[in-house]
Amino acid sequence: xxxxxxxxLVGPADWDALRLPLEEFQAxxxxxxxxxxxxxxxIVYGDAAxxxxxxxxxxxxxKLERAIALLSRDGAAKLLVGGGINMLPAAKPxxxxxxxxxxxxxxxxxxxxxxxxxxxxGLMLIAGDAMxxxxxxxxxxxxxxxxxxxxxxxIVRAHMRRKSARELAAIQEASLVLGEAVAALRQAKDxxxxxxxxxxxxxxxRRGAQDVRSLFSLDGGRxxxxxxxxxxxxxxxxxxxLAVRHSGYWAExxxxxxxxxxxxxxxxxxxxxxxxxxxxxxxxxxxxTETLAAAMPAFAPHPVTAPSVVGIGLALQQDVPADxxxxxxxxxxxxxxxxxxxxxxxxxxxxxxxxxNGRDILWSAP
Amino acid sequence: xxIAELGYHHLLDIARPGITEDExxxxxxxxxxxxxxxxxxxxxxxxxxxxAVAPSHGRRLQAGDIIVVELTPSYRGQLVxxxxxITVGEASETLRQKYALVVEAMHEGIAAAQPGRPMxxxxxxxxxxxxxxxxxxxxxxxxxxxxxxxxxxxxxEPGDVALDNQTMLEPDMLxxxxxNQYLPETGYLLCGEPVLMTAQGAVPLTAQTATLAEIKx
Numbered sequence: 001x002x003x004x005x006x007x008x009l010v011g012p013a014d015w016d017a018l019r020l021p022l023e024e025f026q027a028x029x030x031x032x033x034x035x036x037x038x039x040x041x042x043i044v045y046g047d048a049a050x051x052x053x054x055x056x057x058x059x060x061x062x063k064l065e066r067a068i069a070l071l072s073r074d075g076a077a078k079l080l081v082g083g084g085i086n087m088l089p090a091a092k093p094x095x096x097x098x099x100x101x102x103x104x105x106x107x108x109x110x111x112x113x114x115x116x117x118x119x120x121x122g123l124m125l126i127a128g129d130a131m132x133x134x135x136x137x138x139x140x141x142x143x144x145x146x147x148x149x150x151x152x153x154x155i156v157r158a159h160m161r162r163k164s165a166r167e168l169a170a171i172q173e174a175s176l177v178l179g180e181a182v183a184a185l186r187q188a189k190d191x192x193x194x195x196x197x198x199x200x201x202x203x204x205x206r207r208g209a210q211d212v213r214s215l216f217s218l219d220g221g222r223x224x225x226x227x228x229x230x231x232x233x234x235x236x237x238x239x240x241x242l243a244v245r246h247s248g249y250w251a252e253x254x255x256x257x258x259x260x261x262x263x264x265x266x267x268x269x270x271x272x273x274x275x276x277x278x279x280x281x282x283x284x285x286x287x288x289t290e291t292l293a294a295a296m297p298a299f300a301p302h303p304v305t306a307p308s309v310v311g312i313g314l315a316l317q318q319d320v321p322a323d324x325x326x327x328x329x330x331x332x333x334x335x336x337x338x339x340x341x342x343x344x345x346x347x348x349x350x351x352x353x354x355x356x357n358g359r360d361i362l363w364s365a366p
Numbered sequence: 367x368x369i370a371e372l373g374y375h376h377l378l379d380i381a382r383p384g385i386t387e388d389e390x391x392x393x394x395x396x397x398x399x400x401x402x403x404x405x406x407x408x409x410x411x412x413x414x415x416x417x418a419v420a421p422s423h424g425r426r427l428q429a430g431d432i433i434v435v436e437l438t439p440s441y442r443g444q445l446v447x448x449x450x451x452i453t454v455g456e457a458s459e460t461l462r463q464k465y466a467l468v469v470e471a472m473h474e475g476i477a478a479a480q481p482g483r484p485m486x487x488x489x490x491x492x493x494x495x496x497x498x499x500x501x502x503x504x505x506x507x508x509x510x511x512x513x514x515x516x517x518x519x520x521x522x523e524p525g526d527v528a529l530d531n532q533t534m535l536e537p538d539m540l541x542x543x544x545x546n547q548y549l550p551e552t553g554y555l556l557c558g559e560p561v562l563m564t565a566q567g568a569v570p571l572t573a574q575t576a577t578l579a580e581i582k583x
Binding site: 004012014064087089091094198205229253 | 421
């Protein structure tokens, strides 16, 4: 889910070769070149807000300025990093790529790089939908009409859906941290909304989170708001959304904390359990969405929790086609939400990995 | 402003050998939220000879490091900033002298910020101090592009403190003056204050303007 995101990312993002060794990235690149034949090179864009594909292929998280990776089928790789030559030492620990250059005169750099590619059989642009239009236009114009540029984004996004064992371990860790943060929130709930949210965030940061996003509700879950001005009062129910990024991978959760029985909450929790029980290889996101809706017939769906089934990993939200069966290695966030002017509102969610035997619930709303 | 300065004091409390730049940046961002800021643009790095101030990474602080930090909390959408330099352990005499020079340049810049004068004069006043000491080549790109910038809802108006900014200064303008100078003997040094233009000139909003801080080991 899109939240208010910081302009400068401050969490730990160094490449840890023990956690994600070079062979992991090599396997990703091999898969890319296999499915993207006959492209001879890939231009991969990322910035502080949108960099899942860039991180997937290079491990690089652009903390402030945008970056572009130029990847060649023959294995050569260079990373163009915004902010000038003096920023390169700070960028170097964040990626396995050794050849870092300042992101200047991007069109010229791309043209020179493309001239070195073997075969001349075309290029791929990955995550070009996040690239500023002016930059995109400049690159296309500089390459000229004879150089074909295919959109490689769908290929990479499809690959990103199926997580490797190392990726699953990272998401499990992120989910654990999410669980600890929600537990801290519950414990601090009576100290006031801001105190509770900050307690949750602090636990996540202390556990090595790379990023933490929080939204909360002051109107019983009808609307969510970002951290703005301190709210000293405690509310019940307290509806929150927390997202934690750890080792590059996100875990997210909607949770409603209340000391009282709350009909909308009972409904969403029941719906969530019904959908979780259905998760297995071959089920479609559309079927899970129908299950969630069918389990809450007395309530109107909450607009904030749509879509009800999303992929999650390096991207906080990756859309999954409704009619495409899920497969082993996929990680989904299932969201159940209702909003009713008479009965109230509630949102709850769960993180689940699809396994050969069905599912592994990584986190579920308490 | 209070959030930025309390953040700086918190940094002095927690910085020590062994802690990573990332851990410091994360803690400072969280700390500013406890004081009411919705965000904090914490640009922080450290090393024995910084080439620039850059986003933090996993490097662990060591004795002898120089920490350079821009703290830019946002409160109700309004940004302020302070730029500071801290040594992990005792500073060398050279560093003290060079930092005093950069601070002097900043105060000359503040003094030059008068209503009716162009912003370029502020930059020129800073450059004059440094050029007089033989650092002319470090007063231009790639070492420095601007000596400050606008503040408020963003960092745009009234434009950069740069030689090509002919914007006439007027009362109630709010902007940063930060020499933020690379010197070959010491590396990159940060000092900077947010200033408010009044009829009498620019007034720093900080309770205490930049001095070189030393963390005792």
